Amino acid sequence: MGLLGDELAFARALTAQENESVMALGSRKRYPADAHLLTEGDRSSHVMIILRGWVTVSVATDRGATRLILGLRGPGELLGEMAALDSHPRSATVRALGPIEAQVISGDAFRRFLALHPRVSGLVIRQLTFRLRSADQERSALASLTVLQRLAARLSELSRVEPAGPYAPPVPGRSRPGTVVHLAQDELAATVGATREAVAKALRLLRTQKVVRTGNRMVEILDPALLALLAEGHQE
Numbered sequence: 335m336g337l338l339g340d341e342l343a344f345a346r347a348l349t350a351q352e353n354e355s356v357m358a359l360g361s362r363k364r365y366p367a368d369a370h371l372l373t374e375g376d377r378s379s380h381v382m383i384i385l386r387g388w389v390t391v392s393v394a395t396d397r398g399a400t401r402l403i404l405g406l407r408g409p410g411e412l413l414g415e416m417a418a419l420d421s422h423p424r425s426a427t428v429r430a431l432g433p434i435e436a437q438v439i440s441g442d443a444f445r446r447f448l449a450l451h452p453r454v455s456g457l458v459i460r461q462l463t464f465r466l467r468s469a470d471q472e473r474s475a476l477a478s479l480t481v482l483q484r485l486a487a488r489l490s491e492l493s494r495v496e497p498a499g500p501y502a503p504p505v506p507g508r509s510r511p512g513t514v515v516h517l518a519q520d521e522l523a524a525t526v527g528a529t530r531e532a533v534a535k536a537l538r539l540l541r542t543q544k545v546v547r548t549g550n551r552m553v554e555i556l557d558p559a560l561l562a563l564l565a566e567g568h569q570e
């Protein structure tokens with residue numbers, strides 16, 4: 335299962351020439367941490383390419399009482415393509431995890447560009463199919479894995495995110511001991527589709543087994559190897 339986007343983020347898959355032409359369609363904007371870049375239900379159709387920083391993509395559930403985090407998107411990734419392509423209201427809210435720099439392009443300009451550049455349209459289709467695959471995997475994980483397994487898998491995944499640097503891809507392979515995931519318990523719960531209480535219980539178990547250490551809005555991974563085993567359901 336995965337919250338992270340395609341390892342080959344949109345902008346990284348463009349040729350130098352395509353990249354230059356796409357970027358020239360819009361203008362660079364900066365957003366502070368916590369800013370809402372896009373809001374679920376809004377009627378706007380611009381797209382954004384993240385140049386620096388990470389965002390969460392989430393939807394309101396339970397009549398707005400809780401949120402479910404659908405994805406984390408980082409440098410090089412394209413956002414807002416769904417409303418730009420189908421003219422429906424925004425499917426989700428995109429919130430800045432830290433300061434963000436993004437290239438903002440009008441929906442019209444983006445659609446015209448795709449019509450003239452079939453290879454780039456192919457990249458957008460590839461991104462959408464990748465996301466559908468991940469959504470299918472998430473559904474199957476929700477149906478078949480325990481909260482502990484889902485949390486262990488999520489922490490393994492998130493600990494591979496390198497929040498610094500422009501266009502930084504997730505680090506492949508297993509995280510190093512001491513890597514820190516900067517999310518609060520309720521945010522973690524929102525990424526695994528479980529209650530805060532269930533996640534707190536699973537974290538307690540991980541703490542007693544010295545797999546993680548927790549603090550204010552952070553989980554430090556002490557034993558990535560055991561975390562990976564727990565994610566596969568080897569031990570409880």
Ligand SMILES: Nc1ncnc2c1ncn2[C@@H]1O[C@@H]2COP(=O)(O)O[C@H]2[C@H]1O
Binds near residue numbers: 414416427
């Ligand atoms: N499951 C998901 N994973 C990652 N990003 C998503 C997901 N669902 C929606 N998004 C992004 O969030 C954006 C919200 O606005 P749009 O619907 O225009 O386009 C959406 C996508 O770019």
